[in-house]
Amino acid sequence: MSVFEVRGRVVSASHVLDDGVVTIAGDRIAGVQPFAEWVAAQPDSIAPEFAGTVLPGLVDIHNHGGFGYRFDTVDAAEAEAAARFHHSRGSTTVVASVVTGAPADMVAQTAVLRGLADDGVIAGIHAEGPFLAVARCGAQDPQFLRAPDSALTEQLLAAAGGHLRAMTIAPELPGYHAVAQQLSERGVIVSLGHTDTVFEVFRAALRPNGFGSLVTHLANGMPPLHHRSGGPVAAALVAAAAGDVVVELIGDGVHVDSGFAALVFAAVPGRVALITDAMQAAGMPDGAYRLGPQSVRVVDGIARVPSGSIAGGTSTLLRCVSWAVAECGVPLPEAVRAASSVPAAAVGLTDVGDLRTGQFADLVIADADLHLRRVLRRGQWLS
Numbered sequence: 001m002s003v004f005e006v007r008g009r010v011v012s013a014s015h016v017l018d019d020g021v022v023t024i025a026g027d028r029i030a031g032v033q034p035f036a037e038w039v040a041a042q043p044d045s046i047a048p049e050f051a052g053t054v055l056p057g058l059v060d061i062h063n064h065g066g067f068g069y070r071f072d073t074v075d076a077a078e079a080e081a082a083a084r085f086h087h088s089r090g091s092t093t094v095v096a097s098v099v100t101g102a103p104a105d106m107v108a109q110t111a112v113l114r115g116l117a118d119d120g121v122i123a124g125i126h127a128e129g130p131f132l133a134v135a136r137c138g139a140q141d142p143q144f145l146r147a148p149d150s151a152l153t154e155q156l157l158a159a160a161g162g163h164l165r166a167m168t169i170a171p172e173l174p175g176y177h178a179v180a181q182q183l184s185e186r187g188v189i190v191s192l193g194h195t196d197t198v199f200e201v202f203r204a205a206l207r208p209n210g211f212g213s214l215v216t217h218l219a220n221g222m223p224p225l226h227h228r229s230g231g232p233v234a235a236a237l238v239a240a241a242a243g244d245v246v247v248e249l250i251g252d253g254v255h256v257d258s259g260f261a262a263l264v265f266a267a268v269p270g271r272v273a274l275i276t277d278a279m280q281a282a283g284m285p286d287g288a289y290r291l292g293p294q295s296v297r298v299v300d301g302i303a304r305v306p307s308g309s310i311a312g313g314t315s316t317l318l319r320c321v322s323w324a325v326a327e328c329g330v331p332l333p334e335a336v337r338a339a340s341s342v343p344a345a346a347v348g349l350t351d352v353g354d355l356r357t358g359q360f361a362d363l364v365i366a367d368a369d370l371h372l373r374r375v376l377r378r379g380q381w382l383s
Contacts (some may be wrong), residue, residue, distance in 0.1 A: 001026040002379065006363060007047070008054040011162030012355035013341035015272045021247050022054060024361045032355050043111035052373050055336055057092030057362025058317040061166070061343040062126060062217065062248055062275035064291060066282030066316075071096040072292050072365055074108050083121050090318040091276075092362040092377040096122045096362060097166050099292035100129030100140040101151050110159040117163035120378075123349055124165030127156055128216065131179065132194035133170040138221045139304075139311035140194060141293045148175035153182055162328045164188050166348045168216040169319055171205035172197035180211040188212050189295035189347055191248075192274060194221040195232055203235035207244040214346055215240075217277055218247040218264065220255050220310070246346040248275045250337075251320030252313045258327040264336070265330045273343035274320045274335070279303060298369045322370040323378065 003025045010020035010032060019035040035328040039047060063328055065071050067080035079096065086094050096116070098109045106127065116122045129140050131148040146152075148169060166189040169176060180190045193207055193216025206212040219225070225233040232254055238243040249264055250256060251274040265272055277284065280289040281298045289296040289303065296303050296311040303311040315323075317339050324335040344353030351360050361379040375382040 002018065003030070005038070005048045006051055006157065006365070006376070007049065008051040008056055008365065010054045010355060011207065011333055011336050012056045013337050014354050014356040016125060019050070020054070021354055021361065024112065024376070024379055025362050028032070029355060029357055029359045029361050030098070031357055051365050053366045053368065054355070055364040055366065055371070056340045056353055057360070057364055057375070057377060058090050058339045059093040059123075059343045059349065059353050060091040060278070060317045061095040061273060061347050062097055062128075062277050063091070063094050064277065064279040066278045068280060068284055070280045070290065071113060072098045072101065072109050074112050076112050079112060079213050080116055080121050083116065083309050086316065087156045087377055088375060088382050089283070089316040090364040090372055091316065092364075092375065094125045095118055095124045095126050096348060097126040097128050100144045101292045102144055103130070103155070106130065106168065107155050107159045110156055110164070114159060114163050118161070124163045124330070124347065124350070125160050126191075127164055127170055129168060129169040129194070130297040131169045131173055131176070133196040134222075135196040136170070136223075138194060138293060139291055144293065147173050148179035150178055150182055153179050157186055157188070166191045166214060168193045168233055170195040170197070171210070171212065172201050174376060176205070178247045180205070184211045187348070191216045192232070192236075193217060196223060197232060199230045199232070199235045202232040203239060205233065206239040213245050214273075215245060216249040216276065217250050217255065219260065220250060221345075234279035237264070237267050240271040243271070246271050246273050247341060248273050250275055250277045250313055251323050252276065253323050253327060255310060255313065258323075260328070261324065262328040265328065265334060266325070269334060270337065270342065272338045273346050274317065274338040275343070276315050276317050276320060278315065282314045282316065284314070306327045318364065318366065318370060325370065330382060
């Protein structure tokens with residue numbers, strides 16, 4: 001079993017060390033300690049060089065693809081390539097998202113992703129739809145939206161083979177309660193989003209009174225926050241402040257304003273999960289792409305469907321962390337937690353998201369400006 005050390009400025013949920021050492025044994029973390037303690041314990045050893053800022057491998061729980069590849073596909077090689085791209089950019093844990101489409105297509109895509117989850121390439125599957133509000137469909141194809149359907153839900157659950165981590169549903173739709181209960185009883189996170197409802201309905205659908213424990217990309221795909229109509233945004237923040245839910249935030253500088261993001265982090269620290277909502281064009285130049293059944297045009301790095309709605313993101317999660325710190329004033333430890341331990345816990349992942357003994361040996365090494373230097377996944381260097 002390979003044993004080695006990585007030294008640097010360590011920033012994670014469990015440790016913030018100006019000069020620390022992470023010891024790797026095989027595919028797990030064997031210890032984290034200040035450099036001075038490491039030297040004292042083994043004074044005759046050759047000290048590892050200072051590598052830079054050492055972060056836990058990032059955890060992206062809402063991701064549709066990247067580098068020209070998609071997760072909404074029946075081509076397993078394509079879906080794996082999408083995951084490997086994000087691994088190489090620091091998101092060592094990825095939950096693959098499928099978008100609204102024809103039911104048979106969504107089931108088939110989910111079955112393909114099941115194989116990648118079995119192999120540990122992805123950490124699970126997220127179904128974004130098809131039980132969403134037409135008025136707030138965003139880049140979801142409205143022709144395939146439908147009311148919550150227990151039979152279709154059962155097909156998706158079966159196709160996922162225990163790997164369906166989360167499903168986004170609009171809580172105002174008829175049949176919501178039955179499907180939300182069905183998902184919850186099977187261990188699937190109920191994520192509320194793409195909704196056109198009011199504060200009271202959204203809050204009642206969230207824990208502790210409802211099933212929802214996650215909010216899909218806060219402020220996107222829902223009515224805007226207004227002082228005379230708080231809507232889902234206010235309800236989500238109230239629930240998150242109470243410790244009942246986690247709110248996703250797309251940190252690409254396009255989907256939400258930096259001032260809004262600063263407000264969210266200040267209002268509900270420790271309850272924000274940064275996500276990319278990345279799609280096929282992430283890491284690629286402007287041009288023509290697809291998201292589910294819809295065509296997408298990317299101009300100046302912004303993806304849109306023909307209706308004009310933003311069609312997912314083109315960023316990576318490390319860039320989202322950098323944006324939160326540089327543009328929103330979020331302290332680095334809080335931004336790192338939002339891209340690692342918080343999303344991991346939100347979808348029930350226990351072996352990733354932190355730098356502590358027993359976790360998978362997933363590390364991101366960056367420079368002082370959070371530019372990527374190296375990535376370690378499961379004890380193996382990717383870059």
